Amino acid sequence: MNLSRRRPSSTAGGQTAVAERSRGGRPPRGRRAALSLVVITPLVAEFTLGATPIAMAWLILLYIPIYGFGVLTIRELLRRTGGGPGSTLLMGLVYGLIEEGVALQALTSPHIYHVARWAPRPFGINTAYAELNLAYHAVFSVTIPIVLVDLIFPGLAHRPFLRRRGLIGAGVVALLGVLMLRASVPPKEDPGYDVPTVALLVIVALIAVLSVAALWLLPRSGRPARSQTGALVPSPVTVATACGVATLLYLGLLYPFGGAHRPAFTHGGWTLVPMVVGAVVAVAAWSVIRRWSAAAAWSRRHLLAAAIGALVAHTVFGLAANTHTVANGVGLTAAGVVMCALLALLDRRVRDVPGSGLRAPS
Template sequence: MVLPRTRSRRAGRAHRRRQRRAAAALVLAAPAVAELTLGSVPVKMLWLVVLYVPIYGPGVLLIREVVRRTGGGAGALLLMGLAYGLVEEGLALQSLTSPHLYGAAGWGPRPWGVNAPYAELNLPYHAVFSVLLPVALVELVFRDLGRTPYLRRGGLVGTAVAALLGVALLRVSVPPAEDPGYLLPGRAAVVILGVGAAAVAAALVVRPRGGAPFSARAAVPVPGLFRLGAVCAVAAFAFLALLFPFAGAHHPAFLPRAWAPLPMAAAAAVAAAAGWALRRWSAADGWTARHRLAAATGALVAHTAFGLVSHTRDPLDTAGLALIGAAMVLLLHRLDHRLAGDPAAPQGSWP
């Protein structure tokens, strides 16, 4: 006969194992979504993805823990993702202001020395693809854990230390090799830190909105899963294509550099429209976990499709990214099948 106390201990140990697995899954999912499924790394150098794990994983896990411990939702994750992008791109890589790195200075306007098109692309990119989507996907996989923290206090401290070490690793590895001699100006560092701190402070006070009145919620029709995924795919592909890379950076006869504000404005409009639509749909009564997954799937498929036309340089890279994309779609399909067969799957807003 198993005593109740023994059953409780076993259940507690099993729960903690699930939490550790979820934390490990998020550490791996963050660099996989942000880098691997975009094709940023050539197939022959896929081992470099291992280096992305300490750069992305602990930081995104730390963000998830802070946001969930403070009761935050999608808005808080996006704000924290903005701060993450400012630290990675602004302080570690120095790419937001460097006149040399990645050729970003040639993409368009540089107000106050900031590579504006590059910043408009990468800061939202990190907020969505490095933070929001990995967190949403892992929480759907480990849906029994809900929004509860994955880490205890010691794990939280260790994750914070690992995140700082990841930033340091990025700082000492990429800029000295790819952008030797450039040092971020002190004034720019202060501004980046200030904006990042403001984003974190806002994230700590932003809370998910309460439910709308029934009449208002019922009045918003939720699109079907396929249509929702298609809308998110078109929006994601359009945003990336408008900003990365600018056609004018490589084909001046097609789009003069002076015209760069036009695609910048168009990309901002696409992002705003997609965010507004998702906010309305996710507040409706018909919104489910499968809708959440469909939106994420559309964005990820478009993300990989864009990588196929923009990042691959030879047939091997193209074939490798196509295989990665096919595996990604298969895994997402299996997750959707699990959600469809689980009446206890979480409902509610995004994410």
Template sequence: MVTSRARGRWAALLLAGLTPVVAELTLGNPPLRQAWLLLLWTPIYGAGTVLIRELVRRAGRGWPAVLLLGAAYGIVEEGLALQALTSPTLYGVAGWAPRLLGLNSAYTELNIPYHAVFSVALPILLVDLVLPDLRHRPYLGRTGLVVAGAVFVLGAGLLRWTTSFMDPGYQAPPAAVAAFVLAVAVLALLALRLTPRPAGPPAAPPLAVPAPPVVAGLAGVAAFGYLALLFPFGGARHPAFTEGGWVAVPMAAAALLAVAAGMLLRRWTAHGGWRDRHSLALAGGALVAHTAFGVIANGESTADRVSLAVLGLVMAGLLALLARRTR
């Protein structure tokens, strides 16, 4: 018989392995022919998400804390490891939009929320749905927590080392590094000390919860819309095919879309009628739209697009099986 502690370790391994698949592979970055690159990314992605989940569960906090720490994770990866938030050359992202205070503005707006949702929150949500009896408790003991933290730090170092070959000679300015470290510390403090603890459903629900297919559809629209507004695709070099100062329009639209989606989701989840099938619909709609966007934006060849579409169909099938089990 498998002990509770052993099941927790297996759950942590599942979360660690699932995270880079959700965050990168199902977006077509890398394409399936280069899936071996996930081995380089799993230490920072997998250990980072496991570490976030452990800290949130130990602090007795909820999804706001997960999202805040997910944003902090994004700053660590993109600002300190990749240093893509400030690099004037890496990926060509400095040309997406005007740089603000040394930051690649559109890239920053795209990737910090992206990591909070797709690199952290959705993998945690999916594993919670697969293993519902473990969702409210930590997976690991103190030793496991320390190991996850150490692997995360080593993973960030590995990512920094590999990036030095893609962006040789660049080092983020000391002021930017200090600002990123301070931002991570502030987000961690807010997440673990100041966010509200999960509460029961209110006596008077503020808004009826729509059916799961509606939740899936709206989640898909929000995910696809956010990516399409900020990520140049179809030959464009700027978000949403804009030029010059007009790039502020899709950036503002993406921000409004994210805020509106967050407010609506907060009202829905505060309702006593929100169930696991709604959570799965939310995750499924966002993931399917995310992969659909990847087929459009990231496929370098027909073979890449077809293989990503096939991966999307496999993912949809697995989500359908989980939906049957959830019902």
């Protein structure tokens, strides 16, 4: 975590900008930042949740192309088009549709992971699974890794990491990652199943519409100045606690503990209740964070605190939901301890960086 402790003068900043343009627009340390995002993304999305147990940590290599390079591609597009927090979340939904709907086919498969038993399936859609995982990808697979890397490399937070050729290369690797996941997981988990043509067309249409909205409509609609100088912002500890509680509520409401994998389990209309409550929790959390981040007092430490609260909560949830053996529990606990130590170090560095108390993006 190499954070600059000194701010360059305006002259030095101008010279740096000229040097960057002379090298084709790639910021210094851009490759290092890009590599950090490629590595951090699957660790946040899979490993620290316990979805990939420590005994199978090698699977992270399988996830790096789709997770790491996929999110890197998304970030590069967002920085080139000026997309903000809303665009990031929309592109997170796009990522979720690609992975869950196209690569894994889990949004419509009647057999994979037993998710068809979680809730009613109108139009053949695994509704509870879709609600749980699309939101999870938007927050934990896309938004939080981008936030963390932007805080680790604050000088590059609002710039692309790569040149145009690097962006194209990252996109190609991400596409190969989609094909690799499609060829490896569905044939094993649900052999012989293919997404119905109509469902696939709908998913592709949603991907296109959300991408246009995120990369073209939202950035060009302009974001009005919303800084509320006198608005109160709670302490970073309170922000972290609120985000942690919201994360635990959302995941806990939608994940069917115990019964989801039993053959005799059958869903009923009552499962719509936690789905509705979960949606309310998600909207409420977004509204509160959006209001807090509009205040002039919102800082990089608040932004990091929001990420820390969500990350710690999702690992605690993973201990309850994804560790079925003592070894897995010990492994995830160890991973959680290391994660907390690294986040604490990042928090200390953020506090030490000059200007870290200034307003930060939401």
